Amino acid sequence: MSEHHESRLAKLEKIQDMGVDPWGAHFPNRQWNSEVRSLAHQVKYQLQDGSVKELPDFDDPQNPVDYRQWKNDAGSGEEIGPQVRVAGRIILLRGQGKIKFITLRDWTGDIQIMIGKAQVGDRDFEMTKHFDLGDWIAVEGRLGRTNTAELTVFAAKLHFMCKTLEPPPEKHAGLQDSELKQRQRYLDLTYNEGVMDTFLKRTQIVQSIRNTLAQRQYCEIEGPTLHTIAGGAAARPFTTYHNALDMPLFMRIALELHLKRLMVGGMERVYELGRVYRNEGLSPRHNPEFTMLEAYQAFGNYEVMMELTEQIILDALKATGQGFQVEWNGQAIDFSPPFARKTYDELFHEATGLEPGNTQAIAEYAKKIGLDPLGKHPDVVKSEVFEEKVEDSLMGPLFVIDYPASICPLTKRKASNPQVAERFELFIQGMEIANAYTELNDPLLQEELFRTQLEGQADEDSMAKMDEDFVLALRNGMPPAGGLGIGIDRLVMLLTNSRSIRDVILFPVLRPQSQQNPSKDDAALTQAEVAEQ
RNA sequence: GCCUCCGUAGCUCAGUUGGUUAGAGCAGCUGACUCUUACUCAGCGGGUCCAAGGUUCGAGUCCUUGCGGGGGUACCA
Numbered sequence: 108m109s110e111h112h113e114s115r116l117a118k119l120e121k122i123q124d125m126g127v128d129p130w131g132a133h134f135p136n137r138q139w140n141s142e143v144r145s146l147a148h149q150v151k152y153q154l155q156d157g158s159v160k161e162l163p164d165f166d167d168p169q170n171p172v173d174y175r176q177w178k179n180d181a182g183s184g185e186e187i188g189p190q191v192r193v194a195g196r197i198i199l200l201r202g203q204g205k206i207k208f209i210t211l212r213d214w215t216g217d218i219q220i221m222i223g224k225a226q227v228g229d230r231d232f233e234m235t236k237h238f239d240l241g242d243w244i245a246v247e248g249r250l251g252r253t254n255t256a257e258l259t260v261f262a263a264k265l266h267f268m269c270k271t272l273e274p275p276p277e278k279h280a281g282l283q284d285s286e287l288k289q290r291q292r293y294l295d296l297t298y299n300e301g302v303m304d305t306f307l308k309r310t311q312i313v314q315s316i317r318n319t320l321a322q323r324q325y326c327e328i329e330g331p332t333l334h335t336i337a338g339g340a341a342a343r344p345f346t347t348y349h350n351a352l353d354m355p356l357f358m359r360i361a362l363e364l365h366l367k368r369l370m371v372g373g374m375e376r377v378y379e380l381g382r383v384y385r386n387e388g389l390s391p392r393h394n395p396e397f398t399m400l401e402a403y404q405a406f407g408n409y410e411v412m413m414e415l416t417e418q419i420i421l422d423a424l425k426a427t428g429q430g431f432q433v434e435w436n437g438q439a440i441d442f443s444p445p446f447a448r449k450t451y452d453e454l455f456h457e458a459t460g461l462e463p464g465n466t467q468a469i470a471e472y473a474k475k476i477g478l479d480p481l482g483k484h485p486d487v488v489k490s491e492v493f494e495e496k497v498e499d500s501l502m503g504p505l506f507v508i509d510y511p512a513s514i515c516p517l518t519k520r521k522a523s524n525p526q527v528a529e530r531f532e533l534f535i536q537g538m539e540i541a542n543a544y545t546e547l548n549d550p551l552l553q554e555e556l557f558r559t560q561l562e563g564q565a566d567e568d569s570m571a572k573m574d575e576d577f578v579l580a581l582r583n584g585m586p587p588a589g590g591l592g593i594g595i596d597r598l599v600m601l602l603t604n605s606r607s608i609r610d611v612i613l614f615p616v617l618r619p620q621s622q623q624n625p626s627k628d629d630a631a632l633t634q635a636e637v638a639e640q
Numbered sequence: 641g642c643c644u645c646c647g648u649a650g651c652u653c654a655g656u657u658g659g660u661u662a663g664a665g666c667a668g669c670u671g672a673c674u675c676u677u678a679c680u681c682a683g684c685g686g687g688u689c690c691a692a693g694g695u696u697c698g699a700g701u702c703c704u705u706g707c708g709g710g711g712g713u714a715c716c717a
Contacts, residue, residue: 110668110686111650175675203680204673223674240667254675277651277666279678284651286709298651341717387716388641490717514717530717542717607710618708 111274118237119270125234131268134245136192141215143191143250147258150188150251152181159187165256174256186251193218193260194245194268196297197238199278207235211246211260214303219259220246231265240278241271285609290620292613305603308427309611312599315426316380316400319419325376325402330365332358332382338574339363339517342385345395358384362401363517363590367546368580370403370588378402380595391607392538395616398595403546407589408519409529412543413506416533416591417444420504420598427602435536435604438502446504446533454507455489458496463489486511501534516556518544519587540598543591550581 122129152160160181163172178184198217199210205224210217224232238244245266253259276282281299288295288302295302317327335354337344339361347356362379369377380400387393400419404411424431424442431443452463461468466485473480473488476495480488489511501507508531512520515528529545547553557573599611609615 109650114668199677199679201676201679202673203676206674206676208676208679210677219677221675225674253677255677257675257677259675274650274667277653279666280652282651283653284647284709286647287651289709343716385716388714390713391711393716487717494717510717516717518717532717620708 112272115239115270115272115274118239119272121237122234122267122270125230127234127267129267129270131243131245131266134192134194134266134268137194137245138191139215140193140195140211140213140218143193143218143260144216144258146189146191146250150186150258152178152184153187154182154184160184162252165252172256174252175254188250190247191250191260192245192247193220194266195243196271197240197242197244198275198298200238200240205232207232207238208259209238209244211244212297214307219253219257220248220262221253221259222262222265227262227265231262234265234267239271239274241273241275243268243271286617289609289615289617305599305605305611306613308603309599311426312423312602313380313595315423316419316593316595318426319415319422320376320378320402323376323404323415325378325404326374328366328369328374328377328379329381330359330362330379332384334359336572336574336576337361338572338577340385343387345384345386360385361592362399363592364574364577366401366403367585367588367590368577370405370546371580371583371585375405375586376403389616391609392597394596394608394612397608397612400593400595401591403588403590405586405588408545408587409508409531409543409589412589412591413448413508413531415589416506416541416543416593417446419593423598423602429602433602433604435601436606438536440502440504440535440601442504446506448506448508448531450509451493451507451511452509454497454501455493458500459492484513486513490514498534498539499537501537503533503535504540505534506531507534515544516559517547517553519547519549535601538597538601539594540601541591541593543589546585546588546590548581548585548587550578553581554578 195211195213337357344357518528533541
């Protein structure tokens with residue numbers, strides 16, 4: 108066991124010896140640190156004649172005020188301020204003889220506490236000797252300012268809330284090791300600047316999306332995450348097994364097919380915001396489980412969904428207190444509406460100089476850039492070239508519209524040109540953020556497309572799996588509709604200036620640690636020994 | 641999966657061409673201090689150098705394998 112653990116356990120005992128519960132209790136009427144900060148204007152200076160003076164503005168960097176001098180000039184009197192009740196974690200601790208300063212942090216921010224032996228009494232001051240960085244405490248006291256004008260709670264009564272048995276990260280640099288940041292996210296949240304903010308913003312974004320959809324009378328549902336056929340996207344699923352039913356199950360890779368069943372059932376505007384699972388590689392843009400929004404609107408089309416996508420993003424910007432100009436990874440993103448639109452073929456031509464219809468030339472070009480066009484449908488080859496040469500360079504926000512129909516088996520074709528599917532993808536900073544169609548509702552064509560896809564495709568390509576149950580649903584009649592998918596994690600990345608998807612997922616997938624942490628076993632042993640004594 | 645970089649005290653990091661007993665700051669412990677704010681001052685402790693092998697008179701440093709992480713790449717409508 109390390110010196111840190113020993114020291115903390117010893118202090119834990121001393122707190123118990125004082126008759127204080129080191130694990131704390133209910134602390135009613137507690138105020139957030141941010142609330143208390145907003146009471147700063149109530150701190151005033153009362154002169155001996157009873158008149159009250161406002162304090163000067165200490166926050167003006169142009170005009171620094173020496174508070175000690177100011178009080179001197181004002182004449183003898185006393186600072187007055189509201190009584191407050193705060194609670195939080197001890198982040199910094201500065202002792203100065205019979206006085207202690209604590210920087211107390213809650214999830215709204217920091218506030219300084221001053222504890223004077225004469226003010227809190229011997230017993231509470233004795234307790235401060237057993238404080239460690241990271242401990243949770245609660246404080247009752249008067250809000251005021253120190254001689255250096257720092258807004259401070261002058262403690263009258265202390266309450267111990269929770270002992271911390273592990274030492275905190277380094278107090279200036281914080282937790283730098285990206286592995287520890289992910290494994291011990293609780294430390295990352297408390298001690299690293301901006302981390303709490305990022306995850307609170309994530310919540311705001313998700314709430315904003317729900318609000319936007321609610322305003323349009325969309326209904327949120329919860330579909331099954333265990334599927335008998337993992338469909339709705341081309342991805343390798345995670346497999347699992349149900350014992351009582353004695354059958355394999357797949358974790359869902361998309362929300363699409365069940366939402367469409369609900370459209371058949373007459374849920375005319377329906378969405379799910381939930382987790383999907385894809386058994387594929389990891390990268391700064393891919394986590395094996397991630398959050399998707401899928402929304403379907405009866406009698407809509409992909410144009411309607413484009414407008415909705417834009418609204419969702421603009422509302423999310425507003426909800427996170429941002430304008431149209433956002434900085435991301437050192438670059439500027441301009442979200443000013445309307446977002447640009449370009450057709451697939453247009454972009455293809457711009458990037459390659461090739462005619463989008465010239466399959467021969469495209470196949471040769473594909474070979475030249477290291478792709479293998481042999482035995483593939485011309486549109487698949489074209490799509491591979493597109494992914495290789497176009498997608499990464501789309502800084503956007505840009506709606507890419509009108510995809511080749513043969514690579515979109517769930518999408519309705521354009522009435523004027525059946526070779527083209529009514530589909531768009533939204534690209535920002537080279538990332539695919541949204542994907543939407545005018546949904547295919549022709550069960551006969553759907554069945555045929557499933558079959559065509561099946562030919563010559565690998566077994567694990569689940570998109571190719573015939574989903575007869577889904578086709579049956581379509582045979583019962585799904586209204587024409589627009590459908591939309593948005594990758595929530597990637598959207599959060601863009602709106603929080605996060606470079607890695609693992610910075611916006613609280614607990615990303617990690618391998619288990621290689622060795623057992625020996626300090627844990629030691630601690631358990633020693634606690635048992637302590638109990639014996 | 642493959643390529644590549646990284647792994648040194650609780651944390652953040654140094655560590656020269658392979659050479660004496662592996663260092664610093666924070667954190668910890670002891671003491672002093674009633675307006676500090678990365679408090680200060682005096683003193684003291686703290687290491688499985690990721691793991692296992694190997695080369696060498698000698699390995700934190702070089703080699704091999706493994707483990708964990710970052711990045712790239714492959715897979716990925």
